[in-house]
Amino acid sequence: xxxxxxxxxxxxxxxxxxxxxxxxxxxxxxxxxxxxxxxxxxxxxxxxxxxxxxxxxxxxxxxxxxxxxxxxxxxxxxxxxxxxxxxxxxxxxxxxxxxxxxxxxxxxxxxxxxxxxxxxxxxxxxxxxxxxxxxxxxxxxxxxxxxxxxxxxxxxxxxxxxxxxxxxxxxxxxxxxxxxxxxxxxxxxxxxxxxxxxxxxxxxxxxxxxxxxxxxxxxxxxxxxxxxxxxxxxxxxxx
Amino acid sequence: xxxxxxxxxxxxxxxxxxxxxxxxxxxxxxxxxxxxxxxxxxxxxxxxxxxxxxxxxxxxxxxxxxxxxxxxxxxxxxxxxxxxxxxxxxxxxxxxxxxxxxxxxxxxxxxxxxxxxxxxxxxxxxxxxxxxxxxxxxxxxxxxxxxxxxxxxxxxxxxxxxxxxxxxxxxxxxxxxxxxxxxxxxxxxxxxxxxxxxxxxxxxxxxxxxxxxxxxxxxxxxxxxxxxxxxxxxxxxxx
DNA sequence: CGGTTAGTTGAGCTGGATCAAGCGTAGTGG
DNA sequence: CCACTACGCTTGATCCAGCTCAACTAACCG
Numbered sequence: 263x264x265x266x267x268x269x270x271x272x273x274x275x276x277x278x279x280x281x282x283x284x285x286x287x288x289x290x291x292x293x294x295x296x297x298x299x300x301x302x303x304x305x306x307x308x309x310x311x312x313x314x315x316x317x318x319x320x321x322x323x324x325x326x327x328x329x330x331x332x333x334x335x336x337x338x339x340x341x342x343x344x345x346x347x348x349x350x351x352x353x354x355x356x357x358x359x360x361x362x363x364x365x366x367x368x369x370x371x372x373x374x375x376x377x378x379x380x381x382x383x384x385x386x387x388x389x390x391x392x393x394x395x396x397x398x399x400x401x402x403x404x405x406x407x408x409x410x411x412x413x414x415x416x417x418x419x420x421x422x423x424x425x426x427x428x429x430x431x432x433x434x435x436x437x438x439x440x441x442x443x444x445x446x447x448x449x450x451x452x453x454x455x456x457x458x459x460x461x462x463x464x465x466x467x468x469x470x471x472x473x474x475x476x477x478x479x480x481x482x483x484x485x486x487x488x489x490x491x492x493x494x495x496x497x498x499x500x501x
Numbered sequence: 502x503x504x505x506x507x508x509x510x511x512x513x514x515x516x517x518x519x520x521x522x523x524x525x526x527x528x529x530x531x532x533x534x535x536x537x538x539x540x541x542x543x544x545x546x547x548x549x550x551x552x553x554x555x556x557x558x559x560x561x562x563x564x565x566x567x568x569x570x571x572x573x574x575x576x577x578x579x580x581x582x583x584x585x586x587x588x589x590x591x592x593x594x595x596x597x598x599x600x601x602x603x604x605x606x607x608x609x610x611x612x613x614x615x616x617x618x619x620x621x622x623x624x625x626x627x628x629x630x631x632x633x634x635x636x637x638x639x640x641x642x643x644x645x646x647x648x649x650x651x652x653x654x655x656x657x658x659x660x661x662x663x664x665x666x667x668x669x670x671x672x673x674x675x676x677x678x679x680x681x682x683x684x685x686x687x688x689x690x691x692x693x694x695x696x697x698x699x700x701x702x703x704x705x706x707x708x709x710x711x712x713x714x715x716x717x718x719x720x721x722x723x724x725x726x727x728x729x730x731x732x733x734x735x736x737x738x739x740x
Numbered sequence: 741c742g743g744t745t746a747g748t749t750g751a752g753c754t755g756g757a758t759c760a761a762g763c764g765t766a767g768t769g770g
Numbered sequence: 771c772c773a774c775t776a777c778g779c780t781t782g783a784t785c786c787a788g789c790t791c792a793a794c795t796a797a798c799c800g
Binding site for chain 2: 304305321323325326327329330331333334345348349350351353354376377380383384387388390391392393394395397398399400401402404405406407448449488492493495499501
Binding site for chain 2: 787788790791
């Protein structure tokens with residue numbers, strides 16, 4: 263159940279048997295949420311965090327005119343709102359993109375962990391800092407990359423992140439975002455996303471449709487995206 | 502020396518006398534860095550973090566074609582790269598925008614703090630989560646706000662953050678970014694930033710020039726920016 | 741006083757937005 | 771079994787916010 267989460271932790275540092283026991287004890291219950299449902303709203307007071315066990319989720323913020331920006335994507339093994347442990351309430355909403363299975367983690371269990379397991383605390387601190395690193399890369403995307411570069415970049419990033427948890431099969435992976443959602447993540451319009459996907463397809467670089475993605479020419483895609491995976495911190499750096 | 506930093510910590514939670522002593526003991530030395538110098542480069546291995554004592558700094562990322570995105574602005578009292586404590590190396594560069602005075606904080610002192618002061622650890626974890634919250638708001642800016650909205654938003658944000666450390670005088674504050682730097686923060690061109698600043702000036706909303714900003718009509722500016730300061734977590738939420 | 745950096749303005753262009761129509765397919769209910 | 775609906779995707783035509791290119795001013799500084 264927590265295998266992908268532990269896989270992700272262990273990709274960056276060692277996790278002792280005792281620590282694994284503590285991690286496994288964090289979840290008080292599991293729940294299933296249907297696709298396209300907002301499970302947490304901004305400014306709502308929170309006493310639990312959410313571990314994503316299966317499915318895709320996103321964080322998003324809206325402008326008062328209804329425009330939406332997806333600020334992060336989450337895949338199995340991600341602690342979707344670990345930051346609510348210190349922030350107490352979020353500045354954004356959290357939505358299930360697909361049907362999801364989640365683990366509920368009470369903040370008092372995290373607090374107990376902080377008091378007794380300082381190394382594990384730093385591992386989770388690291389995890390929230392990694393979220394921030396991804397946010398920064400997205401700022402670069404939204405501020406400076408071209409439309410096709412943004413699409414290419416998100417495909418490269420998700421491929422790398424999914425690979426880490428064993429959810430890719432070579433160049434193929436499940437990619438459940440609709441073109442509307444992809445446009446909300448890349449700061450484009452759905453119409454323009456459609457055109458850019460068509461271009462990637464016609465140039466033989468990548469195919470994205472029907473909830474799946476195939477990266478036919480990863481090198482060309484990375485060049486388009488100006489992709490440098492350093493920001494994903496894929497190499498272990500013990501705490 | 503650390504007054505602004507402590508002011509910021511205490512705006513969100515109580516800091517005991519013992520904790521204050523620990524905080525004051527974090528800095529091993531202070532240094533002065535000239536304006537327009539990059540003090541930390543991405544992927545460089547780090548053993549210290551940087552506390553900004555005086556002046557403005559920024560974090561930025563470059564695309565390989567030379568395009569630059571400033572991903573965060575820092576003002577006195579900010580822990581500019583506290584996240585390097587868990588990340589070990591950064592995914593971005595750090596530059597002094599003005600002449601700055603900085604405090605050097607060795608990671609081993611932070612490690613010692615983590616082992617002995619769990620509440621303080623959570624305060625600093627909170628601080629890095631707040632940085633991420635600002636990143637998310639900037640994603641919304643870059644992805645969805647109009648040019649004038651982005652400029653207006655950055656003015657609102659910096660006014661709020663500077664006010665917290667007592668560096669505003671009513672609607673006036675020092676704003677040392679050049680129009681080029683402002684364009685790099687907002688994902689625009691310097692020429693267009695210039696026109697938007699002119700528009701704000703001509704509409705009697707705000708004046709930005711000569712390293713200073715005056716918000717003549719804060720309400721109009723906030724409306725343009727669609728500004729909601731919730732993401733700055735200005736209300737105390739004890740850890 | 742010549743060089744450099746920051747800011748300003750005009751003219752024209754273009755990447756991505758907007759508006760609008762149509763298609764394919766998976767429900768759904770009669 | 772088929773009409774109806776809804777949603778996601780596709781395509782064309784047109785528009786415009788912000789970009790590009792270029793020239794000029796102002797302040798500062800060695």
